Each structure stands twice: as C-alpha cells, then as structure tokens.
Amino acid sequence: MHLDRRDFLKLSAATALAALPGCASLSGTARPRVVVVGAGFGGATCAKYLRRWGPALDVTLIEPNERFVSCPISNWVLGGLRSMDDITHGYGGLARHGITLIRDSVVAIDPDTRTLRTAQGLQIGYERLVLAPGVELLTDSVRGFADAEAAGRVVHAWKAGAQTALLRRQLEAMPDGGTFIVSIPAAPYRCPPGPYERACLVAHYFKQRKPRSKIIVLDANPDIVSKKPLFTDAWNTLYPGMIDYRPNSPALVVDAAKMTVSTDFEDVRGDVLNIVPRQRAAAVCDLVGARNDGNKTWCTVDFATFESTAAPGVHIIGDSMASPLPRSGHMATNQAKVCAGAIVDLLADRAPDPAPVIANTCYSATSDSTAGYVAHVYRLVPGKGYVAAPEGGATTTGDARNFRYAASWAKNIWAEMLS
Incomplete structure (x- = not known):
C-alpha cells in the first residue's frame, strides 16, 4: 500500500x-x-x-524518493556501460508484502x-x-565545494541520481585531451573501492571516445584502500599512462571559476571535477x-x-x-x-541469535567486459565483533566471467530487496 x-x-x-x-x-x-x-x-x-x-x-x-537509484552499478553509467534507467527501480514490489510506504x-x-x-x-x-x-556528505569539508555544487559546476555523484546523470553529461562534453579529476576522502567512507572503479570506467570511456584525455586521482589515503591489485593491474594493462594516481593528496579547496582542486602540495586544474567529500x-x-x-x-x-x-x-x-x-x-x-x-x-x-553470520560480496568493473570481486563471510564472536572466515578473499585481476557475475549480482540483489 x-x-x-x-x-x-x-x-x-x-x-x-x-x-x-x-x-x-x-x-x-x-x-x-x-x-x-x-x-x-x-x-x-x-x-x-x-x-x-x-x-x-x-x-x-x-x-x-519516489524511486530507488542504485549506487552500485552507477559507475557503469559514467563509463557508458549502462543507462540511468538500468539502475532505477520502483518500490511497488514492497507494497505487495503489506508494507505501508510513505x-x-x-x-x-x-x-x-x-x-x-x-x-x-x-x-x-x-x-x-x-x-x-x-x-x-560533508560538502563543507572541502572549501568552495558546496558553492560549486550548488552552481552545478562540480559534483560528488556519491548518491546515485541526478548528479550521476550530470557527471556523465560533463564527461561527454569534455574535449578530447581534457583532464578528469576525482578526489577520494580519508577512510572510512561509503563503498571503499568505488572511486577506483570510477577511475577505471571513466578511463574505459576515454579510451573509446577521448583517447588523449587523462585522469588524476587525488587520494587522501596513503594508498589504495580496497582491491589494490585489481585496480593497479587494470590501470597498468588496460589504461597505461592514462591514470595519474596521487596518494596523500586530500582535496582541500575547490575553485569552480578556475576549475582547480588544491591539496597540501599543489593546485591541480581539470576540465571535469568530481569531489567525493568526507562522510558521517x-x-x-x-x-x-x-x-x-x-x-x-x-x-x-x-x-x-x-x-x-x-x-x-x-x-x-x-x-x-x-x-x-x-x-x-x-x-x-x-x-x-x-x-x-x-x-x-x-x-x-x-x-x-547471539552469533549471527553475515556475508559481503562486492564486484568492481575494470572495463566493459572485465571485473573482479572481494568476498567474505563474518560471524559475530562475543568480545571480538564480526570476525571474517579465513576462506574469503579477492581477485587480483579482472576477467569476463566476473563481469557477467557482477551484472547478475546487481539484478539479483535488486530483485531481492525490491520485489
């Protein structure tokens, strides 16, 4: 209802x-x-x-919100692998369970x-x-970002929806030979591998349509925080020379007029700025x-x-x-x-149940036909919290089979939660 x-x-x-x-x-x-x-x-x-x-x-x-827009798979929209319609779903299925929706x-x-x-x-x-x-999303944690976001010049696109579509349009309008800058906040933040997957899929789009373009990744963390072997392999083999990764580089100031991002060390200019701010x-x-x-x-x-x-x-x-x-x-x-x-x-x-068991599976696409995953099972242990079973792990390279699994995972989990 x-x-x-x-x-x-x-x-x-x-x-x-x-x-x-x-x-x-x-x-x-x-x-x-x-x-x-x-x-x-x-x-x-x-x-x-x-x-x-x-x-x-x-x-x-x-x-x-009237409809659900999935953050997982939203990077696929930025890379041209999927459309906004593909990641947008209604809530009608929940009403069939007797849930009152307001x-x-x-x-x-x-x-x-x-x-x-x-x-x-x-x-x-x-x-x-x-x-x-x-x-x-703490947009005021990066000086100038809130105003730039309000003006529609700079987006985070870290909540899937209108900003996802806007960032895709900005990437499409960017000239060949331009620079896309994505900044990553210090952990913890929502979806740890998400920004690195974003760099992969935007690089895939550039490789197909704007091959002279570059990507600069400004990471507040000292190193890639999730699936490092997967992403470094993709950057080196699929997109050599296209992605410039800079650790220990938190975005501090955004100047929308100059289209620059300032860190502790430098002012970096780009044609499209994607600032993912700190969160709480x-x-x-x-x-x-x-x-x-x-x-x-x-x-x-x-x-x-x-x-x-x-x-x-x-x-x-x-x-x-x-x-x-x-x-x-x-x-x-x-x-x-x-x-x-x-x-x-x-x-x-x-x-x-005093000792519930939960699981996590997270796929990341590295191109339009390759992906990798991380998967773990956790049991709640009194005094220790959730402890991962030793059998879990992650892939170090992307492949076609896991890309198919990633697409199937998305369809299945949307059906599980919404129907």
Missing part, C-alpha cells in the same frame, strides 16, 4: 491510537508497529523481511515516547524504529543522539541486533554504523536480515 499525506491523515483520523507508540496499526488492529526510515539496500530489505518473518507486524517504510522525510524523533514526526507533519508511533539512511552518519541519526563514536561521526550498535547503544528501541543498519565491516550494498542487505530477525524475536520476547 502506498500512502500520500492526505490518505495517511484520513486513516489516522479514523483511530486516535494510530500515532501512539507500539499500539494500533493504520487499520486500527492491535499490532506492534515497526517503522523503517530509508528504502535503500538496508531499509528496503529490512522492511521486507520484517513482514516475511513477522507477518503480524505493522511495518511502515518512510522514504523521500514518501516523506523524518524531521524529529522522540525516543522516550517512541514517536516521530515527518516533514509533512505526520505523527507516527513505533515500538521499534530502524534507521537505514545511508550517509551525510546521516542527519536523522543525530535526532536520537546516535552519532556517539569517539568523533561523534558514526553510530555504535549492538552487533547482534543492530540496536543503538545510545537510543533504546532504535536500530541502525548500513553505512551510518561505526564498524570495521565494509560499507557496501550487499553488507547492508545482510545486516538488514539480521536486524529484522532480531526485532521479530525481541517483539516475541525471544532472545535473538
């Missing part, structure tokens, strides 16, 4: 209990209500499995009364709340004081249930968590299932 604000208010008026925490559902039946905020990889999957494993639950999913944003949460308020003025109660909002847990997490790690940046949780250590009854999954686990779409779906199972157990007065 999909509700806009008018429909929701009509139904809410029919039962005064609808906005009370953990009480009536929208239809007036006494069912525990779980609200999920964010319908990305984590949130959509969690809502689906809450209903699948807890059919008596009233599950509400709040998401401001297109809105959360602006206030009261963890004491277990109620939240949306931008459109809805008051919604919950017994358990799941926050799966992704990350907040999304703003909605701060509404319950859940940004509670040492730097007030990420959210610490109980890894068996993903319940916030700062806000009882609030569970946080995906990229906003403080965790050494990879910030990937696949990982978010696995956390979502563990979280959903734990919530179903908690609402049934059962003890959740």
Whole structure:
C-alpha cells in the first residue's frame, strides 16, 4: 500500500491510537508497529523481511524518493556501460508484502515516547524504529565545494541520481585531451573501492571516445584502500599512462571559476571535477543522539541486533554504523536480515541469535567486459565483533566471467530487496 499525506491523515483520523507508540496499526488492529526510515539496500530489505518473518507486524517504510537509484552499478553509467534507467527501480514490489510506504522525510524523533514526526507533519508511533539512511556528505569539508555544487559546476555523484546523470553529461562534453579529476576522502567512507572503479570506467570511456584525455586521482589515503591489485593491474594493462594516481593528496579547496582542486602540495586544474567529500552518519541519526563514536561521526550498535547503544528501541543498519565491516550494498542487505530477525524475536520476547553470520560480496568493473570481486563471510564472536572466515578473499585481476557475475549480482540483489 502506498500512502500520500492526505490518505495517511484520513486513516489516522479514523483511530486516535494510530500515532501512539507500539499500539494500533493504520487499520486500527492491535499490532506492534515497526517503522523503517530509508528504502535503500538496508531499509528496503529490512522492511521486507520484517513482514516475511513477522507477518503480524505493522511495518511502515518512510522514504523521500519516489524511486530507488542504485549506487552500485552507477559507475557503469559514467563509463557508458549502462543507462540511468538500468539502475532505477520502483518500490511497488514492497507494497505487495503489506508494507505501508510513505514518501516523506523524518524531521524529529522522540525516543522516550517512541514517536516521530515527518516533514509533512505526520505523527507516527513505533515500538521499534530502524534507521537505514545511508550517509551525510560533508560538502563543507572541502572549501568552495558546496558553492560549486550548488552552481552545478562540480559534483560528488556519491548518491546515485541526478548528479550521476550530470557527471556523465560533463564527461561527454569534455574535449578530447581534457583532464578528469576525482578526489577520494580519508577512510572510512561509503563503498571503499568505488572511486577506483570510477577511475577505471571513466578511463574505459576515454579510451573509446577521448583517447588523449587523462585522469588524476587525488587520494587522501596513503594508498589504495580496497582491491589494490585489481585496480593497479587494470590501470597498468588496460589504461597505461592514462591514470595519474596521487596518494596523500586530500582535496582541500575547490575553485569552480578556475576549475582547480588544491591539496597540501599543489593546485591541480581539470576540465571535469568530481569531489567525493568526507562522510558521517546521516542527519536523522543525530535526532536520537546516535552519532556517539569517539568523533561523534558514526553510530555504535549492538552487533547482534543492530540496536543503538545510545537510543533504546532504535536500530541502525548500513553505512551510518561505526564498524570495521565494509560499507557496501550487499553488507547492508545482510545486516538488514539480521536486524529484522532480531526485532521479530525481541517483539516475541525471544532472545535473538547471539552469533549471527553475515556475508559481503562486492564486484568492481575494470572495463566493459572485465571485473573482479572481494568476498567474505563474518560471524559475530562475543568480545571480538564480526570476525571474517579465513576462506574469503579477492581477485587480483579482472576477467569476463566476473563481469557477467557482477551484472547478475546487481539484478539479483535488486530483485531481492525490491520485489
């Protein structure tokens, strides 16, 4: 079922209990209500499995966007391998599970009364709340970037959507012989291999259409942080001389008029600038004081249930968590299932699994026909957190088989979370 604000208010008026925490559902039946905020990889999957494993639950999913646009595979759009339509999907499949979909944003949460308020003025109660909002991009961490972004001159394209399409148009308009600059923030950040894959696929596009063009990668980290053998092999064999990798080079200042990026050491000029800024847990997490790690940046949780250590009854999954686990779409779906199972157990007065197992698989394309992967299985060990099994690992070179697997992975995981 999909509700806009008018429909929701009509139904809410029919039962005064609808906005009370953990009480009536929208239809007036006494069912525990779980609200999920964010319908990305984590949130959509969690809502689906809450209903699948807890059919008596009233599950509400709040998401401001009309359609899902996948960050994984969005680099394929930049490289000309896929279109925006290929990575954009509707939420209609979730409604078939009995999930109430509300297109809105959360602006206030009261963890004491277990109620939240949306931008459109809805008051919604919950017994358990799941926050799966992704990350907040700190555009002001690079001086001049926020203004350049607002003017449409410089983008991050680190949340797939309009900026992905804009960056693709900028690359298409760039003259042959021009320079594309991509900057990478200090870890941790969403999708560690993503910027390096981006360099590969833009290089693939340049090789086909603009062979005299160059790419400069300004990395705030001292070295490639993920899949180094895979990417260095691709850069050396597929794109020799095209990609200039510069470690220990954080982007500090962007000058959109001069089209320059300044680091500690130099001012670098480019024709297209792609600045990926530092990140932190999304703003909605701060509404319950859940940004509670040492730097007030990420959210610490109980890894068996993903319940916030700062806000009882609030569970946080995906990229906003403080965790050494990879910030990937696949990982978010696995956390979502563990979280959903734990919530179903908690609402049934059962003890959740104390040692859940989760997995991560992440593919990175290096051309229009080659890709590599990293894959690990993790088990929660008391006192140690999630520990990777020794059998996991990563490919050191890309190949055609893994490119086919990457394309299939995307189709399957979108179907898993959205249908």
